[in-house]
Amino acid sequence: MAVGILWYAQFAKAHLANAVSTVATTSPMFAQLATGTGTSTGANLLNWTGRVSDLTIRGASRDITAVNTFGISQLSQPGRPEVVTAEFTLIYDGDTSAQYLAGSSITYSYTGTAANTGTFSRFQYGEKSTVATDRVLLCGVFTLDNQATGTSNKTVYVSLNNASLTNRELSLTSDGYVQEKWTLKCLAQDFYEEDNYSGGAVI
Numbered sequence: 001m002a003v004g005i006l007w008y009a010q011f012a013k014a015h016l017a018n019a020v021s022t023v024a025t026t027s028p029m030f031a032q033l034a035t036g037t038g039t040s041t042g043a044n045l046l047n048w049t050g051r052v053s054d055l056t057i058r059g060a061s062r063d064i065t066a067v068n069t070f071g072i073s074q075l076s077q078p079g080r081p082e083v084v085t086a087e088f089t090l091i092y093d094g095d096t097s098a099q100y101l102a103g104s105s106i107t108y109s110y111t112g113t114a115a116n117t118g119t120f121s122r123f124q125y126g127e128k129s130t131v132a133t134d135r136v137l138l139c140g141v142f143t144l145d146n147q148a149t150g151t152s153n154k155t156v157y158v159s160l161n162n163a164s165l166t167n168r169e170l171s172l173t174s175d176g177y178v179q180e181k182w183t184l185k186c187l188a189q190d191f192y193e194e195d196n197y198s199g200g201a202v203i
Contacts, residue, residue, distance in 0.1 A: 007145075007146050008146075009055075011144070011145040011146070011147065012052070012055070012142065012143060012144055012145070013049040013142070014047075014049055014052045014088065014090075014141075014142050014143075015030065015033060015045065015046065015049075015141045015142075015143075016045075016046045016048060016141075017045040017046065017138070017139055018136060018138060018139065019138055019139045019161055020033060020139050020161050023192070028157050028194055029139070029157050029159040029161070030141045030143060030157050030159075033139055033141050046096070048090055051090045051093060052088050052089065052090045053088075053089045053090065053091070054088060054089050055086065055087070055142060056088070057084065057085070057142070057160075058084070058085055059081075059083050059084035059185075059188070060083075060084050061081070061082050062078055062081050062082075064077060064078050064079060065077045081188030082188065083185050083186070083187060084160055084185065084186050084188055084191040085184070085185050086140060086142070086163075086182075086183070086185075087181065087182070087184075088182055089180065089181045089182075090179065090182065091177065091178070091179060091180075092170065092178040092179060093180075097165060097168045097182055098168060100135065100136065100165040101135070101166075101167075101168050135164055135165070137162045137164065138160075138163045138164065139159060139160065139161045139162070139163065140159065140163055140184050141157055141159045142157075142158045142159075143155065143157055143158075144156040144158065154195065154196065154197045155196050155197075156193065156194070156195045157192070157194050157195075158192075158193050159191070159192040159193070159194075160184055160186040160191055161186060161191075161192065162186055163185060163186035163190065164184070164186070165184055166184070166185050167183035168180060168181070168183075169181040
């Protein structure tokens with residue numbers, strides 16, 4: 001990356017969909033997420049761009065510990081990569097996140113059941129009855145771009161595949177906004193960071 005290029009958060013984009021079943025090596029993660037064809041499920045693709053106020057991605061750290069041996073020497077024991085966590089805050093947009101958190105075991109309906117009372121749709125947490133009713137695995141793709149338009153954009157896709165929504169905090173801020181803080185987590189091997197300018201591996 002050229003020295004002096006500034007990256008602005010205002011050009012970032014956030015998308016969420018069902019997990020990509022088999023990640024293809026011939027196309028970027030967002031393309032697989034958006035098309036819904038081939039190796040991607042593409043279901044429930046939602047565009048959260050313009051509603052996210054902050055984003056922090058951390059994890060996949062590999063700490064080391066000291067192994068003491070007989071005598072005075074020590075050996076370095078490398079740890080395995082930790083879980084990757086994405087935390088972001090967005091403007092409240094209904095109970096979508098609550099559904100992701102609860103899974104398909106929730107009681108949720110728009111029409112025709114006892115869960116529906118007039119024009120109100122009710123959602124309720126419940127324990128899963130089978131593996132199939134557990135939480136839907138998700139794929140979150142966050143696009144970082146160094147400019148809004150143009151053909152020479154430097155773009156990065158940061159992706160968490162096979163991820164689960166593990167936390168949802170609903171808050172009312174003092175300036176009058178209703179916000180949600182989401183926590184999305186995946187294993188290190190399901191984390192992808194790809195760009196269109198590096199020219200290949202550096203190690």
